[in-house]
Amino acid sequence: MEKTVIISKADLLEHWLGHRNLTRKTIEKFPEEELFKFSIGGMRTFADLIKEMLSLAVPGLDGIVHDKIEKYNHDLPLHTKAELLAQWDKDTPVLIDLYNQIPEERFHDDFNLFGEYKFPIVHNLMYFIDNEIHHRAQGFVYLRALGIEPPFFWDRY
């Protein structure tokens, strides 16, 4: 059955990259110390949430592209805001390159991501994006609690 393309492969990437821009702006808003120390209700710090995102995106795509099943590791050796931002910026072009290597025909194939999440590849990709929106919003609340205005939610540039 022929269907209209609602969201193309390129659209989904562009959508993700817009969210990555906003997440980067959110990191930038945090004071160095609070980025690594502040949290609410026993949740993780925003630095830890960013490390989770970093440990999912490129390693996840690398697994999908090269058919490697490896466990993720959220405990990245990034100890300053500058290091987090540098890793973020280093990962973005790698993410783009890996994403573009996934053939459209594979998007609906199951892949056992990190040896734990056996779902269609497109679902795993959407989960990465959703997870980033979700945890970034946690960062927005942390910022508000610190009396700092977060970026605008629609500012993805």
Added chain:
Amino acid sequence: MEKTVIISKADLLEHWLGHRNLTRKTIEKFPEEELFKFSIGGMRTFADLIKEMLSLAVPGLDGIVHDKIEKYNHDLPLHTKAELLAQWDKDTPVLIDLYNQIPEERFHDDFNLFGEYKFPIVHNLMYFIDNEIHHRAQGFVYLRALGIEPPFFWDRY
């Protein structure tokens, strides 16, 4: 140019409905009083955020389907948790029905949503979903701050 369907119209609806299920579970976790009173850093209560979601989803789709340009109104007369949940449940089948009435060919057409957001319809729909994930995450933090465990993020059923 022919392209593979990465995310079909039906897939996007299913994705949204999964998120709506999770948002509903999040409302359920709130104690009545905190739902309408608790907030962090001067942000809106979770009840107000839910009212925003309600005032965007069905009214937005109604505007798109019937080509009506009307301003949104977040100030819905819903004053108890039961009323919020009842409206949520009432809206879900209406949302499905309206969504299904949007022809695939229109998804890339611009629509001046609420007379304010002139973007391709598919972008406006994705914005509804992103906005729901974002504000629901705020609710997750409120719950944690209240010592209540939120639902599981992956539980969309």
